[in-house]
Amino acid sequence: MKHLLSAQDLTRDEAILLLDTAAQMAATQSREIKKLPTLRGRTVVNLFFEDSTRTRISFETAAKRLSADVINFSAKGSSVSKGESLKDTALTLHAMGADAVVVRHWASGAPHQLAHAGWLDAAVLNAGDGTHQHPTQALLDAFTIRRHLAGGTGDLAGLRVAIVGDVLHSRVARSNVHLLRTLGADVTLVSPPTLLPVGVETWPCATSYDLDATLADWKPDAVMMLRVQRERMSGGAGAFFPSALEYSRRYGLDHRRLAVLPDHTIVMHPGPMNRGLEISAQAADSDRSVIVEQVANGVAVRMAALYLLLAGGSSAEGTSI
Amino acid sequence: MPAYVIRNVRPLGGDAVDVVLDGGVVAAVGADVEAPAGAVEIDGTGHVLLPGLVDLHTHLREPGREDAETVESGTRAAAAGGFTAVHAMANTSPVADTAGVVEQVWRLGQEAGWVDVHPVGAVTVGLGGDRLAELGAMADSKARVRVFSDDGKCVHDPVLMRRALEYVKAFDGVVAQHAQEPRLTEGAQMHEGVVSAEIGLAGWPAVAEEAIIARDVLLAEHVGSRLHVCHLSTRGSVEIVRWAKARGIDVTAEVTPHHLILTDENARGYDPTFKVNPPLRTADDVEAVREGLADGTIDIVATDHAPHPLEDKDCEWAAAAFGMTGLETALSVVQAAMVDTGRMTWADVARVLSTNPARIGRIDAAHGRPIAVGEPANLVLVDPAATRVVDGAAQQTASANTPFRGRELPGRVVATFLRGRATVLDGSPVAAA
Ligand SMILES: [Zn+2]
Numbered sequence: 001m002k003h004l005l006s007a008q009d010l011t012r013d014e015a016i017l018l019l020d021t022a023a024q025m026a027a028t029q030s031r032e033i034k035k036l037p038t039l040r041g042r043t044v045v046n047l048f049f050e051d052s053t054r055t056r057i058s059f060e061t062a063a064k065r066l067s068a069d070v071i072n073f074s075a076k077g078s079s080v081s082k083g084e085s086l087k088d089t090a091l092t093l094h095a096m097g098a099d100a101v102v103v104r105h106w107a108s109g110a111p112h113q114l115a116h117a118g119w120l121d122a123a124v125l126n127a128g129d130g131t132h133q134h135p136t137q138a139l140l141d142a143f144t145i146r147r148h149l150a151g152g153t154g155d156l157a158g159l160r161v162a163i164v165g166d167v168l169h170s171r172v173a174r175s176n177v178h179l180l181r182t183l184g185a186d187v188t189l190v191s192p193p194t195l196l197p198v199g200v201e202t203w204p205c206a207t208s209y210d211l212d213a214t215l216a217d218w219k220p221d222a223v224m225m226l227r228v229q230r231e232r233m234s235g236g237a238g239a240f241f242p243s244a245l246e247y248s249r250r251y252g253l254d255h256r257r258l259a260v261l262p263d264h265t266i267v268m269h270p271g272p273m274n275r276g277l278e279i280s281a282q283a284a285d286s287d288r289s290v291i292v293e294q295v296a297n298g299v300a301v302r303m304a305a306l307y308l309l310l311a312g313g314s315s316a317e318g319t320s321i
Numbered sequence: 322m323p324a325y326v327i328r329n330v331r332p333l334g335g336d337a338v339d340v341v342l343d344g345g346v347v348a349a350v351g352a353d354v355e356a357p358a359g360a361v362e363i364d365g366t367g368h369v370l371l372p373g374l375v376d377l378h379t380h381l382r383e384p385g386r387e388d389a390e391t392v393e394s395g396t397r398a399a400a401a402g403g404f405t406a407v408h409a410m411a412n413t414s415p416v417a418d419t420a421g422v423v424e425q426v427w428r429l430g431q432e433a434g435w436v437d438v439h440p441v442g443a444v445t446v447g448l449g450g451d452r453l454a455e456l457g458a459m460a461d462s463k464a465r466v467r468v469f470s471d472d473g474k475c476v477h478d479p480v481l482m483r484r485a486l487e488y489v490k491a492f493d494g495v496v497a498q499h500a501q502e503p504r505l506t507e508g509a510q511m512h513e514g515v516v517s518a519e520i521g522l523a524g525w526p527a528v529a530e531e532a533i534i535a536r537d538v539l540l541a542e543h544v545g546s547r548l549h550v551c552h553l554s555t556r557g558s559v560e561i562v563r564w565a566k567a568r569g570i571d572v573t574a575e576v577t578p579h580h581l582i583l584t585d586e587n588a589r590g591y592d593p594t595f596k597v598n599p600p601l602r603t604a605d606d607v608e609a610v611r612e613g614l615a616d617g618t619i620d621i622v623a624t625d626h627a628p629h630p631l632e633d634k635d636c637e638w639a640a641a642a643f644g645m646t647g648l649e650t651a652l653s654v655v656q657a658a659m660v661d662t663g664r665m666t667w668a669d670v671a672r673v674l675s676t677n678p679a680r681i682g683r684i685d686a687a688h689g690r691p692i693a694v695g696e697p698a699n700l701v702l703v704d705p706a707a708t709r710v711v712d713g714a715a716q717q718t719a720s721a722n723t724p725f726r727g728r729e730l731p732g733r734v735v736a737t738f739l740r741g742r743a744t745v746l747d748g749s750p751v752a753a754a
Contacts, residue, residue: 008519085632085635085636086636086637087635087636105637106639107637107638107639107640108520108521108522108591108638108639109520109521109522109591109637109638110591110637112590112591113591113637113638116590129521130521130522130639131521131522131523132520132521132522133521171521174519174521197517197518197524198513198514198517198518198524198526199513199514199515199516199517199518199519199524200518201515202515202518202519203518203519237504238504238507
């Protein structure tokens with residue numbers, strides 16, 4: 001595999017190799033000296049067309065801990081006011097000799113175009129594109145679930161994961177549905193009908209409009225809350241739900257719903273959270289919450305992805321994805 | 322201008338005859354006809370002769386976007402594609418919403434000389450959707466506008482649409498509606514369905530087209546007007562038009578070549594060449610528009626030729642312009658989708674690409690005529706056995722945004738004649754002397 005564009009592209013073996021490699025990376029991170037020499041002399045460009053300090057820092061930390069040279073390239077531009085074109089940016093990075101490009105973009109498909117338009121021959125790592133995919137987020141979520149609920153090895157066979165919230169606009173949901181299924185988990189998407197995409201019926205998961213029923217009857221092993229953007233309820237006649245209050249009443253994870261969950265069930269959130277909207281402070285800070293750990297696991301997973309894309313074919317262990 | 326004798330050719334795909342073009346008209350049709358002195362002989366063996374094609378829906382971009390296309394380049398492309406008349410859409414800059422602009426486009430067409438250019442007039446001032454443009458002035462101008470459209474935008478206000486439908490009756494005009502409910506399609510990028518859900522592009526639902534068509538056929542019935550539906554693209558739209566026709570409503574409908582052959586699956590690679598409005602739909606919709614075209618529910622094929630400069634397509638899908646070129650591939654696509662599949666004859670092709678569009682545009686005194694002695698010699702000679710691989714850069718249009726790039730298509734335009742003058746010979750455009 002030359003690029004990491006979509007969690008949907010990963011086979012079960014590739015996904016498990018990524019998770020196993022991430023586990024090795026995580027182990028090195030408890031050492032006093034965290035830096036590995038693996039990617040010395042390689043250049044990783046963080047190309048961000050959309051602001052996301054936390055994702056950029058996570059990738060930057062991962063690349064630096066592998067001793068890569070890191071260039072942060074913030075290319076502002078929206079569909080309204082276009083900045084430098086994607087093509088010109090790609091040609092510039094090509095001229096700079098980038099080995100890997102970590103790209104975050106507001107437009108779905110932009111990483112796919114970077115990888116396949118012939119502008120660039122670097123490895124392309126999708127760090128979130130529009131409402132399409134965010135594969136390293138899905139990998140770090142799977143990694144976190146595996147650690148807590150599957151003994152830290154193998155796949156996620158038989159585990160139940162509820163993904164709750166704005167599925168329509170969520171690249172996190174799209175990535176997780178496919179990766180979790182590939183790893184053998186069962187997924188139920190819980191969302192108001194307005195925030196489920198038309199066409200979701202072909203996805204490898206169940207759907208529900210009723211969070212209480214899903215929690216009480218289905219007894220998920222992990223509950224993943226999605227961020228709800230406040231702009232989704234402003235839009236007047238086009239709003240997706242009537243009010244923040246109604247949303248959190250019907251779809252928010254609060255202490256009452258927390259109490260219904262089986263004892264082992266973990267609570268997840270990709271961040272940044274809207275406390276009091278999709279998740280209450282009690283839920284976010286409870287013992288079940290693995291939200292802070294997700295952030296730490298993000299670095300290990302991104303180290304694994306960069307390592308396997310850039311050094312995988314030539315490594316001593318002979319690993320290759 | 323020499324006379325031409327086309328030997329052993331099959332008019333409308335029928336029995337082989339010789340056809341003589343002289344003095345701008347069809348001078349003889351029959352077996353072993355006598356060639357006039359100095360006539361150019363063309364071997365038509367195996368070829369089909371059709372009335373010159375008529376496009377009811379062409380974006381020539383001039384005035385305003387001469388970087389994408391000019392009247393000269395666009396009409397040269399039209400001739401190369403077998404057309405002898407095109408209707409130039411009004412969404413230029415300035416908008417074709419006054420007698421002055423439509424006369425300018427009409428004059429540019431005359432000067433270029435490749436095809437007859439019939440400007441379409443905007444329904445509303447500046448395509449703003451707020452108030453009627455001076456439709457009568459455009460109708461009375463030298464351009465003699467009969468087709469009115471805000472294409473690119475939908476006349477979505479129901480009262481305004483009603484008034485437009487009524488008003489154009491005074492000069493036998495027709496409103497050609499771009500059916501797109503604007504609120505249901507804000508930010509829309511592609512057909513809303515299985516593929517959009519998966520690849521994360523904002524959906525353009527079929528109902529946004531169908532709801533407007535349903536409203537408009539009922540309005541047309543209420544006020545007794547004729548209505549033309551542009552680039553219909555869904556099964557539901559076909560069913561609504563079929564229902565309306567059965568009810569006696571005076572509605573005509575068009576489908577584009579690309580909606581006859583491409584689907585939303587083509588969006589998966591995020592190549593903006595496949596971004597078009599209305600969007601490519603599902604395979605089931607393709608089947609429905611093919612059925613509708615074959616059974617006459619859909620009256621015509623119109624190209625919606627929409628040239629764009631490279632930079633408007635060489636970018637992110639969401640930032641790219643909607644539209645694809647079509648003049649030089651339309652006939653081949655119709656052959657592939659309808660003739661080679663056994664759904665239509667060449668006589669049917671003449672009906673949907675010439676006779677019917679000429680009638681809807683009220684240019685049927687000159688175009689879409691039978692191939693008979695005394696008729697204007699507006700004709701296209703087609704070799705259906707030829708194949709070619711489409712190369713956007715090699716086309717006559719100034720823009721390369723063809724979705725058929727690299728694809729092998731059947732059929733080749735060998736020659737096109739406009740009032741007896743060859744605008745295309747041996748597949749190449751021939752400039753007027
Ligand atoms: Zn249109």
